[in-house]
Amino acid sequence: MTGMRRLVMSGIVALSCAVPVSVAADDGGMNFGWSRVLMDGSRTGCVSPSADDADKSIGKVRGRTFYAPNGKVYKGGTAAAVASVVLEAQPAMAQVKQVIGHSAEAMILAEPESALSDMFIDRIMAAVEAKSGRKVHAGIGNFGGIRVDMPEGDILLDDMLSMFPFKNSIVYVALKGKDLRAILEQMAATRIQVLGGVRIEVSGGRLVSATIDGQPLEDDSIYGVATISFLLNGGDNLFVARNAVEIIDFDDTDVIDVMLGYVKSETAAGREISYSTDGRVKILD
Numbered sequence: 001m002t003g004m005r006r007l008v009m010s011g012i013v014a015l016s017c018a019v020p021v022s023v024a025a026d027d028g029g030m031n032f033g034w035s036r037v038l039m040d041g042s043r044t045g046c047v048s049p050s051a052d053d054a055d056k057s058i059g060k061v062r063g064r065t066f067y068a069p070n071g072k073v074y075k076g077g078t079a080a081a082v083a084s085v086v087l088e089a090q091p092a093m094a095q096v097k098q099v100i101g102h103s104a105e106a107m108i109l110a111e112p113e114s115a116l117s118d119m120f121i122d123r124i125m126a127a128v129e130a131k132s133g134r135k136v137h138a139g140i141g142n143f144g145g146i147r148v149d150m151p152e153g154d155i156l157l158d159d160m161l162s163m164f165p166f167k168n169s170i171v172y173v174a175l176k177g178k179d180l181r182a183i184l185e186q187m188a189a190t191r192i193q194v195l196g197g198v199r200i201e202v203s204g205g206r207l208v209s210a211t212i213d214g215q216p217l218e219d220d221s222i223y224g225v226a227t228i229s230f231l232l233n234g235g236d237n238l239f240v241a242r243n244a245v246e247i248i249d250f251d252d253t254d255v256i257d258v259m260l261g262y263v264k265s266e267t268a269a270g271r272e273i274s275y276s277t278d279g280r281v282k283i284l285d
Contacts, residue, residue: 044079045070050156051097054090059083096158100260101267104274107150111143112192112281116150119275120259121196121226124170127258128226131250132172137212137223138180139196142236145228145255146194155263155273164256168228174246178219183240184210193236195280196226203284228255 045068049057059068066080067073074080107116121139129136148162184200187193188207192200198217201208210217217223222245229249232241241247266273 044068044072049090049097051094054087058086058090061087093158096156096161098157099154100157100160101155101263102272103150103152103155104272106152107275109143109146109149112283113195113277113279115275115277116146117141117143117194118196118277118280119262119273120146120164120255121194123258123262124228124255125196125226127253127261128170128172128250129224131170131253132224132248134172134174135224136172136197136226138198139194139226140183140231140238140240141194141196141228142231142238143194144236145230150273157260160260160263161256164259166230166255168230168255169249169251170253170255170258171227171229171232171240171250172246172248173225173227173232173240173244174222175225175240175244176219177217177221177223179243180223180225181207181210181217181219183238184217186238190237192281193238199280199282201282201284208284 044059046059047057047069057069059066061067061080061084064076064080065073066075066083068079107119108114109116111117121141124141125136125139128139145166145168146163147165148159150163151159180198184195184198185207187195188200188202189205192202198210198212200210212223225240227240229251230236231238232247232249233239263273
């Protein structure tokens with residue numbers, strides 16, 4: 001998150017706008033923490049602005065007085081100062097307020113499987129297969145890489161940039177079945193991350209079954225796995241590159257490139273963004 005965007009988001013929080021946001025704060029170094037904040041708009045009536053309705057959504061500032069959307073007037077103090085900063089930033093933010101698609105319904109991120117996480121890893125798998133020219137059997141992603149939910153209705157460029165804010169490239173990894181199984185067993189015992197291609201059943205923290213294309217995972221077979229650079233060597237405690245037979249890092253293509261491409265292509269084809277779960281992860285108890 002850039003300094004300008006962090007300032008704008010902090011300003012929106014201070015104004016109590018009616019919008020769920022993910023706010024990043026740093027400790028003076030490069031360590032960022034994220035938290036979700038649901039604003040109720042009770043103080044000012046602010047809502048998240050589009051590219052051309054800042055005055056209506058955020059209000060107006062005249063001198064040292066802030067005129068809020070709900071009719072309240074704040075003379076001097078923090079409200080007027082913060083509103084000024086947010087309003088002044090709107091021209092620079094106009095580009096990310098573009099509507100790039102439409103979602104048939106909200107997609108709420110949830111573990112161990114959700115429509116949003118399934119869509120994410122399925123698109124990554126398709127992109128890796130297309131770029132590598134190799135068969136991709138499975139996909140491994142992480143829930144932490146998806147920062148906000150997909151809204152219902154208009155999808156802004158800002159929504160997608162907030163959803164996938166990290167600069168992680170897509171990667172092809174060839175793994176023996178036994179090494180893919182080890183990753184799945186670790187997930188079963190700790191935390192199941194985003195999966196595609198492979199279908200698993202877990203009971204009591206143990207991997208009960210794992211199948212690909214309807215067949216049991218075979219330890220001696222080689223499987224093509226799509227993942228992201230963050231997960232190769234320890235991100236979220238995953239080591240997808242461990243014992244890899246082959247690795248191709250497409251460092252010219254980040255996650256956001258894939259996801260934006262998907263939304264824009266669906267929109268160009270006249271389709272809404274819609275996805276559903278398919279039971280690829282089953283927790284038996």
